[in-house]
Every structure is written in C-alpha cells, then in structure tokens.
Amino acid sequence: MASRKGVYVVPTDTWYIERTVWLIAGFVLVTATALAVLVNPLFILLVVATGLVSINVAFTGFCPVGNTLYLLGFKPRLGTRPPTPWNLYFMQTDSWYLERRIYITVGINVILGSILFLLYSPWWGLFTGFVGAAMFWFAATGYCILANILFWIGAEPRLNPGALGAEGHYSDHAKHA
Numbered sequence: 001m002a003s004r005k006g007v008y009v010v011p012t013d014t015w016y017i018e019r020t021v022w023l024i025a026g027f028v029l030v031t032a033t034a035l036a037v038l039v040n041p042l043f044i045l046l047v048v049a050t051g052l053v054s055i056n057v058a059f060t061g062f063c064p065v066g067n068t069l070y071l072l073g074f075k076p077r078l079g080t081r082p083p084t085p086w087n088l089y090f091m092q093t094d095s096w097y098l099e100r101r102i103y104i105t106v107g108i109n110v111i112l113g114s115i116l117f118l119l120y121s122p123w124w125g126l127f128t129g130f131v132g133a134a135m136f137w138f139a140a141t142g143y144c145i146l147a148n149i150l151f152w153i154g155a156e157p158r159l160n161p162g163a164l165g166a167e168g169h170y171s172d173h174a175k176h177a
Contacts, residue, residue: 008098008151010159012142017069017076017089018099018159023139024065025050029110029132036117037125044114047128051114054107058100061090077159098155102146106131 010019032046057063061080070076070089078099080090091100110128117124138144151157 003152003154005152007143008148008157008160009142010099010138010144010147010157011077012140015074017063017066017074018078018091019139020069020074021063021065022135025054025106026132026135026137026139029135030129031132033125033129033132037122041118041122044117044125044128047110047114047117051107051109051111054103054110057091058104058107059093061093063089063091066091092158096155098147098150098157099159101150101155102144105146105150106135 012019028050029047032043032050035043036047053064057066066076066079066089070079076089076091078091080092084090091103093100110131113124113127113131117128134145138147147157
C-alpha cells in the first residue's frame with residue numbers, strides 16, 4: 001500500500017445498503033452505550049453484539065441488517081455481483097478494500113471498548129459512543145476519520161475510487177465512474 005494525500009468521502013447521493021447499515025449501526029452503538037451508562041451496564045452487550053456482527057460482515061460478507069434492507073428494496077454498492085443462493089445480500093470479500101477494513105476495525109474497537117467499560121471504567125463508554133457517533137456522521141455526510149486514515153495509508157476504496165486528490169478536485173476516473 002502506497003501512502004497518498006487527499007480526502008476520501010463516500011457517495012451520499014442515495015441511501016444504499018452499506019450507507020444505511022452504517023447509520024443503523026451508529027444509532028445502535030450510541031443508544032446502547034447511553035443505556036449502559038444511564039440504565040444498566042449490561043446494555044453494553046448490545047455494543048458487543050454489534051461489534052461481532054461487524055467482524056462477521058468483514059470476514060464472511062453476510063450482514064443480517066443488509067439482508068433486511070435488501071428485502072426492503074435498498075440497492076447494494078458493495079454487494080456480490082452474481083445472484084446468491086436464496087437471493088441474499090453478501091458484501092464483496094474478494095480483497096481487503098478500504099470499506100471492508102472499516103467493518104473489522106469498528107468491530108474490534110467497540111468490543112475492546114466494551115470489555116474495558118465492563119472491567120475498568122464506564123468512562124470507556126465515551127469511546128464506544130464516539131465510534132457510534134462517527135458511524136452516524138459517516139452515513140450522514142460521507143466523511144469518516146477512520147476511512148481517511150485508511151485511505152492515506154494506501155487502502156483501496158471501492159465506493160469512491162477517485163476520491164478527492166491532494167489538489168482538492170476529483171480525478172478524471174471519479175468523473176467517469
């Protein structure tokens with residue numbers, strides 16, 4: 001991976017499956033963290049469950065929320081191309097592209113934050129809440145701190161392969177994509 005400059009922003013022209021999953025996951029993370037801090041610490045187990053699903057999506061491509069959205073008529077942008085058995089949605093798993101790395105990084109971070117929340121201090125809820133808020137922000141605006149860090153260190157994006165270059169304008173590839 002070669003390092004690069006510029007800004008990576010995913011398309012926000014429509015609510016496709018992956019973007020909507022980020023929105024829902026962000027909402028679940030923020031809500032479950034708030035419930036864990038304010039009501040009962042065991043609500044943090046919802047954060048752990050969200051993290052486990054995120055890791056599962058990264059490795060297998062299967063997303064239960066994505067499949068529900070698929071049945072509701074949402075279109076995928078990172079889904080597998082050929083029809084799958086039972087007409088299910090699977091995220092592409094042919095390489096470790098940027099968006100797939102987001103799923104595994106988020107999963108690991110929220111699980112570790114949840115363990116630290118339960119074992120050491122409820123202040124770790126700030127971390128899981130931040131991750132949830134960042135996912136919500138990512139879905140709403142297309143901009144994500146983690147996505148840009150991965151982009152800068154060379155991870156190849158699939159949702160917007162011609163992201164803003166160092167000059168601040170879209171490359172020719174992005175204009176024709």
